[in-house]
Every structure is written in structure tokens, then in C-alpha cells.
Amino acid sequence: MPRLFLTICLFSFLFRYTEFVTNQIRGHDPAVPLFVYAAFQGVHYPLQVPRKYWQRYTEQGAEAGDCMWDNQSTTPAGHQNGFSCEPDQNHPGLSHVGLACECNRLLVKAQVSSLSEAVGNITSALQESGLWNNTVLM
Numbered sequence: 001m002p003r004l005f006l007t008i009c010l011f012s013f014l015f016r017y018t019e020f021v022t023n024q025i026r027g028h029d030p031a032v033p034l035f036v037y038a039a040f041q042g043v044h045y046p047l048q049v050p051r052k053y054w055q056r057y058t059e060q061g062a063e064a065g066d067c068m069w070d071n072q073s074t075t076p077a078g079h080q081n082g083f084s085c086e087p088d089q090n091h092p093g094l095s096h097v098g099l100a101c102e103c104n105r106l107l108v109k110a111q112v113s114s115l116s117e118a119v120g121n122i123t124s125a126l127q128e129s130g131l132w133n134n135t136v137l138m
Contacts, residue, residue: 012075013041014040014042014058014114014115014118015118016121017032017038017040017118018038018118019120021036021038021043021125022121022122022124023122024036024058024131025122025125025126025131026125026128026129028129028131030129030130030131034131036121036122040110040115040118041079042106042114042115043111043112043115044111045082045083045107046079046081046082047074047081047083047104047107047108047111048079048082048107049107049110049111049113050113050114051069053110053111053113053114053117054069054106054107055109056110056113057109057110060106060109061103061106062103062106062110063103065085066083066103067102067103067106071083071103075124076126082099082103083103083104083107083108084101085101085103085104112124118120124138
């Protein structure tokens with residue numbers, strides 16, 4: 001799969017995948033066992049996340065100093081893809097994975113927030129469908 005395609009589809013996939021899983025749960029007969037394996041891949045490179053999740057971290061430095069949304073590097077297609085900034089001396093061991101920069105760590109936090117929302121949506125669907133009390137979630 002070309003990297004450009006992967007970059008464009010990463011978070012679109014997260015939302016569509018969550019929607020697919022929740023629709024399957026809501027349409028399932030609670031009397032019949034259901035197995036769902038939902039393996040999300042949204043927390044990794046490329047460092048992309050919808051802006052609404054980024055904006056949740058303004059109190060921690062998002063949208064301040066070097067961490068302005070528009071200061072990110074971009075892919076050839078023009079999508080944001082993390083920050084090029086000086087390593088944070090408090091985290092020297094993270095430079096080999098590109099997370100020595102506080103701005104990029106905020107992007108990862110935002111990615112985790114999007115994943116948390118997806119898991120919450122699945123949990124809600126299980127509860128609404130009467131499947132929650134007979135569910136093991138790992």
C-alpha cells in the first residue's frame with residue numbers, strides 16, 4: 001500500500017472501523033454469542049490526528065510557542081505530520097523515535113484521546129444493546 005494512501009486514510013479508517021463495529025453490535029441478537037476483535041492502529045506514525053483532539057491539550061502547550069497546529073511538517077499531499085523541533089532535554093532518550101519534542105508528544109496524546117473515544121463508543125454500543133453485562137473487554 002503506498003504510504004500516501006496510508007497517511008490519508010489513517011484516521012478515516014479509525015472512525016469508519018469504529019462505526020462498523022458499533023453497527024455490528026447494535027444489530028446483533030443479544031441471545032447469540034458475539035466475538036469482536038477490534039485492533040486499532042491509530043497511535044503511531046504518521047503523527048496525524050484530527051484537530052479537535054489536538055485542541056484538547058491547549059492547557060498542556062498545544063497551540064502555544066512552537067506547538068502551533070500550522071507549524072507541523074506536511075506530507076506531499078499537504079497533511080500535517082508532526083513537528084520538527086528541538087529535543088526536550090528532559091526526555092533525551094526519546095529522540096530516536098521522534099518524541100523528544102514536546103509538541104510531538106502532545107500529538108500522541110491526542111491520538112490516544114481519539115482511540116479512547118472509539119473504545120468508549122464501542123462500550124456504549126455494548127451497553128445500549130444489552131451485551132455489556134456478558135462482555136469481556138481487554
